Amino acid sequence: MLELQQIKKSFGTKDVLKDINLTLSRGQIMSLLGPSGCGKTTLLNIILGLEQQTSGKIIWDGEDISQKPMQERGFNIVFQDFALFPHLNAYDNIIYGLRNQKKGIDEKSVQEYIKFLELSPHLNKKVHELSGGQKQRVSIARTLVMQPDILLMDEPLSALDGVIKETIKERIQSISREFNLTTIIVTHDPEEALTLSDQVVILNDGHIAQCGSPVEIVNAPANEFIENFILQQLRIKRQNIYRLFGEQHD
Amino acid sequence: MIKTTMLMRGMGFLLLATFVFLLALPLGAVVLKSFEGVDGWTLHNYEQALSSGVLKEVFFNSVWVSTIAAVITTVLAFLLAYTIHFTNVAKPIKKIIRLGVTLPMLLPTITYGFVLIYAFGNQGIFSRLFGQPLFTIYGFNGLVIGYVLYTLPAAFLLMHNAMQYMDHRFIIVSHLMHDGKWRRFYHTILRPMLSPIGGAFILAFILSFTDYGIPASVGGTYDVIATTLYQTMLGSIPNFSQGAVISIVMLAPAVLGMITMGILERGNVSYKSVSQQVAFASKTKTVLFGSGSVIVVIALLAVFTPLIIVPFTTAYPFDFGFTLTHFQAVIQMPELMNVYKNSLLVAVCTALVGVVIAFIAGLLSARTNLKSRKAFDVIAMVTNAVPGMVLGLGYLFFFNNSSLKGTFFIIIAYAIMHFFTTPFLMVKNALQKMDPSWEVTGALLRDSWLQTVYRVILPNVKRTLVEVFSYYFINAMVTVSGVIFLVTTHTVLVSTKIKELQHFSKFNEIFILSLFILVTNIVVKIICEFYLNRQSKRG
Numbered sequence: 144m145l146e147l148q149q150i151k152k153s154f155g156t157k158d159v160l161k162d163i164n165l166t167l168s169r170g171q172i173m174s175l176l177g178p179s180g181c182g183k184t185t186l187l188n189i190i191l192g193l194e195q196q197t198s199g200k201i202i203w204d205g206e207d208i209s210q211k212p213m214q215e216r217g218f219n220i221v222f223q224d225f226a227l228f229p230h231l232n233a234y235d236n237i238i239y240g241l242r243n244q245k246k247g248i249d250e251k252s253v254q255e256y257i258k259f260l261e262l263s264p265h266l267n268k269k270v271h272e273l274s275g276g277q278k279q280r281v282s283i284a285r286t287l288v289m290q291p292d293i294l295l296m297d298e299p300l301s302a303l304d305g306v307i308k309e310t311i312k313e314r315i316q317s318i319s320r321e322f323n324l325t326t327i328i329v330t331h332d333p334e335e336a337l338t339l340s341d342q343v344v345i346l347n348d349g350h351i352a353q354c355g356s357p358v359e360i361v362n363a364p365a366n367e368f369i370e371n372f373i374l375q376q377l378r379i380k381r382q383n384i385y386r387l388f389g390e391q392h393d
Numbered sequence: 394m395i396k397t398t399m400l401m402r403g404m405g406f407l408l409l410a411t412f413v414f415l416l417a418l419p420l421g422a423v424v425l426k427s428f429e430g431v432d433g434w435t436l437h438n439y440e441q442a443l444s445s446g447v448l449k450e451v452f453f454n455s456v457w458v459s460t461i462a463a464v465i466t467t468v469l470a471f472l473l474a475y476t477i478h479f480t481n482v483a484k485p486i487k488k489i490i491r492l493g494v495t496l497p498m499l500l501p502t503i504t505y506g507f508v509l510i511y512a513f514g515n516q517g518i519f520s521r522l523f524g525q526p527l528f529t530i531y532g533f534n535g536l537v538i539g540y541v542l543y544t545l546p547a548a549f550l551l552m553h554n555a556m557q558y559m560d561h562r563f564i565i566v567s568h569l570m571h572d573g574k575w576r577r578f579y580h581t582i583l584r585p586m587l588s589p590i591g592g593a594f595i596l597a598f599i600l601s602f603t604d605y606g607i608p609a610s611v612g613g614t615y616d617v618i619a620t621t622l623y624q625t626m627l628g629s630i631p632n633f634s635q636g637a638v639i640s641i642v643m644l645a646p647a648v649l650g651m652i653t654m655g656i657l658e659r660g661n662v663s664y665k666s667v668s669q670q671v672a673f674a675s676k677t678k679t680v681l682f683g684s685g686s687v688i689v690v691i692a693l694l695a696v697f698t699p700l701i702i703v704p705f706t707t708a709y710p711f712d713f714g715f716t717l718t719h720f721q722a723v724i725q726m727p728e729l730m731n732v733y734k735n736s737l738l739v740a741v742c743t744a745l746v747g748v749v750i751a752f753i754a755g756l757l758s759a760r761t762n763l764k765s766r767k768a769f770d771v772i773a774m775v776t777n778a779v780p781g782m783v784l785g786l787g788y789l790f791f792f793n794n795s796s797l798k799g800t801f802f803i804i805i806a807y808a809i810m811h812f813f814t815t816p817f818l819m820v821k822n823a824l825q826k827m828d829p830s831w832e833v834t835g836a837l838l839r840d841s842w843l844q845t846v847y848r849v850i851l852p853n854v855k856r857t858l859v860e861v862f863s864y865y866f867i868n869a870m871v872t873v874s875g876v877i878f879l880v881t882t883h884t885v886l887v888s889t890k891i892k893e894l895q896h897f898s899k900f901n902e903i904f905i906l907s908l909f910i911l912v913t914n915i916v917v918k919i920i921c922e923f924y925l926n927r928q929s930k931r932g
Contacts, residue, residue, distance in 0.1 A: 193565060213565075213568055213569065214568050214569065214571060218569075219569050220565070220569065222562055222566075226560060226562045226563055226565075226566055228563065228580060229585075230580075230584050230585070239566075239570055239580075240569070240570030240571065242576075243570055243571045243572055243573070243576070244571075286569075289569075289570065
């Protein structure tokens with residue numbers, strides 16, 4: 144279980160994050176949702192260990208990891224546009240981190256990930272020959288083979304074509320289920336956050352505006368910000384889609 | 394994109410005609426001259442040049458000394474650029490490194506040689522400091538040091554730019570994947586930098602191979618191809634057709650190098666996004682690279698100290714009293730002040746006309762569908778590959794019997810052509826980045842194309858044009874290689890006057906004139922920087 148206790152982050156006199164308290168159970172998907180500049184990426188970086196919180200604690204499975212360096216936390220990240228090494232092919236990108244392990248490469252388990260992510264036909268392709276979705280799957284495979292405790296994803300859908308977004312959402316959910324993998328996703332899209340995750344954390348101006356399951360958020364918005372900016376958008380979307388199919392929502 | 398109009402075609406035609414007249418025909422003249430015999434076309438000139446051992450010897454001298462200099466330059470440039478981008482050295486120190494390493498660009502290369510003599514020669518400042526000369530400065534050593542000083546800024550800027558566009562998130566990935574030091578260095582820095590490193594080496598090599606100023610001043614008896622070409626053309630027994638052959642021999646490696654650079658660039662690693670720099674450097678690395686770079690920059694600046702010491706001492710090296718008499722003497726010499734005015738005139742005209750030409754070429758190339766627009770890319774490649782001495786020689790052959798001979802016009806035209814590549818690419822890149830629908834928007838709002846260019850494009854490209862102005866001005870101020878063939882007693886420039894003063898050992902005058910160039914260039918740079926800063930604050 145991941146716990147954040149009173150996390151605070153300031154740059155100079157500006158508080159980017161104030162009093163963030165969260166818990167996330169193993170195997171769950173959590174979204175950090177909010178408008179740009181709300182502090183969600185900073186929070187992601189703090190969990191990853193890339194940035195140091197000004198104060199507060201991070202606890203993973205009962206151990207205080209607040210001061211642990213990034214490499215030793217055992218978390219991993221899939222970047223927004225994937226950060227694949229352009230001089231290596233898909234396969235070499237996938238096993239990039241395994242080459243650093245003394246025990247060598249367990250080819251069987253690598254193949255399992257490759258099969259699960261349907262990457263077998265693309266292994267010899269150069270990075271620039273892959274489509275956006277394939278790149279993302281290679282990037283996910285590269286982190287999964289390292290068997291991270293938590294998978295962090297920075298805007299996983301925003302660099303992809305609209306048409307494949309729904310499939311990718313399903314894929315992220317199935318990865319989390321299949322490997323019982325705790326997943327944290329940063330997004331600015333309410334629909335994405337609410338349809339993808341078990342738990343949604345809505346950030347506004349550096350603090351948590353609401354934290355709960357998608358159902359809770361939709362049925363009991365905690366304040367006006369949630370009501371006006373999150374739910375209103377979804378209602379308009381719903382209306383448009385119903386109108387498109389010639390139906391009425393009751 | 395907007396439809397091609399007669400106006401665009403007309404502008405394209407005029408500009409191309411200019412390049413034919415000022416670039417293609419002079420270069421053609423060199424080629425023709427190399428095949429010209431007493432009676433008709435012949436290969437005799439080549440046979441003669443290649444059969445004599447002299448040309449072979451100087452060619453290999455040039456290749457050898459340029460290679461050594463290029464290796465040293467590449468290593469140093471990498472060290473400096475790496476320190477700036479991948480260590481936590483304090484920002485002001487990074488700025489000093491950046492400015493320090495580019496300072497030599499503001500001086501003509503011929504000055505470097507004389508500075509080296511006064512630093513490391515028998516009576517040099519450092520020789521006196523250590524009690525004896527550290528090494529012989531004339532010949533090979535002097536050439537290597539001079540070439541390194543000359544090529545380091547360009548090589549550094551190339552790597553500095555490349556590193557600016559590197560994606561620092563790969564370093565995060567590498568850390569997360571538990572890479573060791575060397576594996577991280579290979580995958581996140583060395584591998585993506587391979588092509589810029591190769592590019593920097595080739596650039597340093599070509600610049601050294603084709604430079605005239607440094608061997609002219611400090612070459613001693615170590616003959617290189619540039620000095621041989623000068624001797625053949627303007628020595629006691631001028632031999633034009635032999636000169637043409639030598640310049641073709643000089644052109645060959647330059648062309649080869651540029652082609653290789655083009656191929657290397659294709660293998661360039663391109664990153665989709667540029668990330669914020671992440672400070673991952675350990676303290677040891679920061680201290681190690683930081684102090685290494687600072688030492689390089691201090692050594693580099695120290696070499697130039699004679700420039701400010703010698704002309705202000707009463708009688709170097711016998712009387713070290715401070716004096717302004719040499720300085721006052723130069724100011725009161727109308728001959729020398731006229732030379733300075735000539736240089737200023739050439740630099741201002743080159744910069745003004747150069748900005749116009751680079752802008753029009755960039756505009757037609759980036760924002761029209763003109764069929765001839767591809768030609769400008771070819772032209773930019775040609776001006777990049779042709780050494781200054783070869784182009785200068787072409788002008789000499791082509792304009793020799795015309796009324797343009799010995800005018801400022803051909804010097805300015807030469808400078809605009811010779812330095813065309815960088816300004817053109819600067820303008821073109823800037824224009825390409827701009828929204829492609831501006832012209833259509835303008836047209837829909839009832840602008841003519843020229844009005845849109847004037848009202849929308851020009852204001853948005855102003856910053857780049859100021860940079861182009863500064864680039865042209867400074868380079869015109871320091872250029873030596875080609876203009877030595879073009880100046881007459883009326884049009885003599887500071888950089889060529891220095892060559893003349895060398896014969897009379899008037900080193901105080903040489904250094905004071907060099908300081909004039911340096912200060913003028915610094916002033917122009919500061920004015921341009923000031924303007925750019927003000928602009929960016931507003932915007």
